[in-house]
Amino acid sequence: MILLLTYIADPDKRDQIETLYNLYHRDMYITAYAILNNHHEAEDVVQSAIIKLTRNLDKISDLYCNKSRAYIVITVRNLSLDAIKQRKKTVHFSKEHIEDITTEAINLDGLDAYILKLELGKTLATALDAIHRPYADILTLRYYHQMSASEISEVLGMTPGHVNVSIHRALKAIKKILEKMEFETVG
Amino acid sequence: MTNLMNTPNEKSVHENKLREIFLYNIAYEHAENICEETDRLLAANEGVEIPETLNVWFENFHDNYISGQRRFSRKTKLVVLLRRVLVASVVIGLITVTATMSSDAFRVRLLNLVIDTKERFTTVSVDNDAPSMGITATPEDWETGHHPSYIPEGYAFNEIREFGTMKVLEFMNSEGKTIAFSRSSVDAEYQLNSEGGTVKEITVNGNEGILIDNQGLVIVYWHDDQYSYVVHGEEDVATILKVAESVGTE
Incomplete structure (x- = not known):
């Protein structure tokens, strides 16, 4: 009887994986294909993404929403960029470079002055995405999906230290965008 | 009228909350942008066929995942069951030993029961x-x-x-x-x-x-x-x- 009961796996989780694939496999494939322009590599990336997402299913509370869709696309996009890096055999962030950034004094004072400018959200998001898309992705995982640096590092395949540095750089970039917007308004 | 002021700590909490909302808003908009962009991508690549090999791979992966889950679940439940049995055995053993050693009447009855059973x-x-x-x-x-x-x-x-x-x-x-x-x-x-x-x-x-x-x-x-x-x-x-x-x- 005990053995029979143990055969009943978690049906919710099983359904979740099927639903994830049925809902988003086209999104994932097209996203990867648009970046890699190669069917085989796109398929590999989608497979890696599904394996990764299966491991982190607990981070998806509701599959039928833009929040989950964005999370899935970010995961695929990042894996696709990794595939390009591997293709080019180049490393974008060396350890030494990350340590330099970590020790860099980042003064974010003054950001508070803009915190009530909520109507600028869309513009800022678009501008940040245009400057450096990974910053916008990391910011989304941190402040929208409420993930810790360790969780983000798992999703994006980087160290937690690198994640923290990227968050600081993203905040710095937002400040610069805001300063530029204010300058243009005054001008 | 008492003039109350917020402590520096309260001000800091307030600023942090506002900052969180500000950044949450940007992050939310970025997620929305991603979805819009993905929709545009899908429209632009409407003719791209998803390879059948991906579906086959997923079916295999899914089956293996379910088997793995079942194995893991079985193993986990068995370990939990064995632990419970072990703990229950230890507790029963301790209670028996304690009761036997601490109560003369119980000890005599228990030993008599054994002897009586043997004799009968x-x-x-x-x-x-x-x-x-x-x-x-x-x-x-x-x-x-x-x-x-x-x-x-x-x-x-x-x-x-x-x-x-x-x-x-x-x-x-x-x-x-x-x-x-x-x-x-x-x-x-x-x-x-x-x-x-x-x-x-x-x-x-x-x-x-x-x-x-x-x-x-x-x-x-x-x-x-x-x-x-x-x-x-x-x-x-x-x-x-x-x-x-x-x-x-x-």
Whole structure:
């Protein structure tokens, strides 16, 4: 009887994986294909993404929403960029470079002055995405999906230290965008 | 009117909350942008076919995942079950030991139960393969009167055997059937096999005893202050009882 009961796996989780694939496999494939322009590599990336997402299913509370869709696309996009890096055999962030950034004094004072400018959200998001898309992705995982640096590092395949540095750089970039917007308004 | 002011800590909490909302808003808009961009991408790549090999891969992956989940679930549940059994065993063991050691009354009852069970539901176990002492005459300490004076017709004395404090007189008829009488000190332990038979409390010459009728084999056990006695044989109950009651009537 005990053995029979143990055969009943978690049906919710099983359904979740099927639903994830049925809902988003086209999104994932097209996203990867648009970046890699190669069917085989796109398929590999989608497979890696599904394996990764299966491991982190607990981070998806509701599959039928833009929040989950964005999370899935970010995961695929990042894996696709990794595939390009591997293709080019180049490393974008060396350890030494990350340590330099970590020790860099980042003064974010003054950001508070803009915190009530909520109507600028869309513009800022678009501008940040245009400057450096990974910053916008990391910011989304941190402040929208409420993930810790360790969780983000798992999703994006980087160290937690690198994640923290990227968050600081993203905040710095937002400040610069805001300063530029204010300058243009005054001008 | 009291002039209340927020502490620096409260101000800091307030600023942090506002900053969180500000950044949450940007992050939310970025997620929305991603979805819009993905929609545009899908529209632009409407003609791109998803390879069938991806679906096949997913089916295999899904099956393997389910099997893995089942294996993991089974293993986890078994480990939990074993742990619970182990903990329960330890707890029961500790409670038994503690109760036995801490309460004289409980200890006496428990030990009496074991002894009583042994006395009531065990059988004489004479190992025929055990080496006989080869005694052919009445032992020196075989007091008069401590053996049966009645033996059914057709039976004749066969041999005397001795096992520690137990002495056995065996009688055999022409068919090879035996009636054995054994006597041992009152504190000796007997193992009586009553499985499948009926057990009845009786008195033999005024002494407490039991009678086991086990599929043709009749066993009578009783004791007095000095000895325990057993008579067993493949005869009817009345005959075996008669042999038993003849002990000490000489």
